[in-house]
Amino acid sequence: MRRTSRLTRIAVGVASIALAATACGGTSSDKDSGSDGSKETKGLAIAYDIGGKGDQSFNDAAYAGLQKAQEKFGYKTADIEPTEGETDADKEQRLASLAKQGYNPVIGVGFAYGPAMEAVAPKYPDTTFGIVDSVVEGDNVASLVFAEEQASYLAGVAAAKATKSDTVGFVGGVDIPLIHKFQAGYEQGVKDTDPKVKVISQYLTQTAEEGGFSSPDKGKAAAEGQIEKGADVIYQAAGLSGQGVIEAAAKAKVWAIGVDSDQYQQEALAAYKDFILTSALKDVGGAVFALAESVHDGKPLTGVQTFDLKVNGVGLAESNPKMAEIEGLTDAVAEAKEKIIAGDIKVNTE
Known part of the structure; x- marks a missing residue:
């Protein structure tokens, strides 16, 4: 084989x-x-x-x-x-x-x-x-x-470095084991980078049939709720619903973190790109x-x-030049990546 x-x-x-x-x-x-x-x-x-x-x-x-x-x-x-x-x-x-x-x-x-x-x-x-x-x-x-949890860990590192409110968010589309991997890696990356940063995590639906992966309005409402609670960086693993998260973040002028593809580069999201800090890539x-x-x-x-x-099956996008302007972010992500590959960091999956 x-x-x-x-x-x-x-x-x-x-x-x-x-x-x-x-x-x-x-x-x-x-x-x-x-x-x-x-x-x-x-x-x-x-x-x-x-x-x-x-x-x-x-x-x-x-x-x-x-x-x-x-x-x-x-x-x-x-x-x-x-x-x-x-x-x-x-x-x-x-x-x-x-x-x-x-x-x-x-x-x-x-x-x-x-x-x-x-x-x-x-x-x-x-x-x-x-x-x-x-x-x-x-x-x-x-x-x-x-290994979605590995890319999500790097997203957590970036979020912890980018937050000014010491509160960040996670929006999962559907409450299933696959999306738990995204949440687990992200939360671990945040806490390992800065233990004082609070993570607000929530899921849009319990089943896919309820629209957790296909309802931008649900994503937008969830992000707005997290922003009201002080989150200034929100990572979404919610499929089409994630577009609503990105829209809400841009409207509030806080950071969004995309998923799967480099969403900073997506033409359909161009209106919001200045607020897409990075994306957890899944090739x-x-x-x-x-x-x-x-x-x-x-x-x-x-x-x-x-x-x-x-x-390179997973990773973290580096398209947004503003990443380099945040003190310590690029170096922290690079160091975490090296440690994960070397086996020095074991990333949680649940």
């Missing part, structure tokens, strides 16, 4: 492309056959998580990986939007449809695809499946997981591309593939 030793961080952009309809109300960039009736070569297909394309974060990072694969390998791709209130059966149908059409690999973006992938992957042994943020057992499944696009490349090379990745600081 070949493992990816190095990932290239991708600057995520949102592009609109003409797509033809496919199963479950999704979209595809390709037809089933060529003009001569033969089946066209098809490559990577991704099925989005809640929030879909355009979230300026998690899903858009996956789409950037798809774009890179499409450009490098010149094959047909597909990217499929989720439907509101869909069931595991709907996800199964979506994954099965992509496999039947000949796409390889087929990637479910998000832990919600776990049950569906467990059911579908064994039925298509010649197709490589990938799942982001979850572990699914299977000879033809690659589980693409990340979903790099992981998606790595799996596509392995399949293209005839050596498909399988099993658990972990992307951490050692392979």
Whole structure:
């Protein structure tokens, strides 16, 4: 089994492309056959998580990986939007449809695809499946997981250095183990850097179905509440809802910390960029591309593939030049990164 030793961080952009309809109300960039009736070569297909394309974060990072694969390998791709209130059966149908059409690999973006992938992957042994943020057992499944807690620790270091009120915030989209990793790393990074700094943490919803990852209004309200309590730096791990957190922070002229993608660079968030201190990066696009490349090379990745600081699978964005103006911030982040990689700092996951 070949493992990816190095990932290239991708600057995520949102592009609109003409797509033809496919199963479950999704979209595809390709037809089933060529003009001569033969089946066209098809490559990577991704099925989005809640929030879909355009979230300026998690899903858009996956789409950037798809774009890179499409450009490098010149094959047909597909990217499929989720439907509101869909069931595991709907996800199964979506994954099965992509496999039947000949796409390889087929990637479910998000832990919600776990049950569906467990059911579908064994039925298509010649197709490589990938799942982001979850572990699914299977000879033809690659589980693409990340050390989110490590990037979050670095975000906590930055927050502790940037705060003037000695109060910072964390907004999680949904109260689930995955987001607990973000919270745990962030809180540890803050406390290790400055024990006197208070962290206010909260979750928007208990379940994804309630809109925790897809409701900017919920994120905005939560951030406004934390700002009223004195928070002047707020880190969000909330998908599309995080845009509301960033908006509230900018309006109040306090710092926001983005997630997954470098949100300082996102065109849709340009109006707020002066208040996006940094972002905890999670190279979903790099992981998606790595799996596509392995399949293209005839050596498909399988099993658990972990992307951490050692392979640049996670990190902290440095795009905002104002980071360098905050005394001790850049050096503290660099030192913490070195210690995590060396094993001198063990970052909590819960």
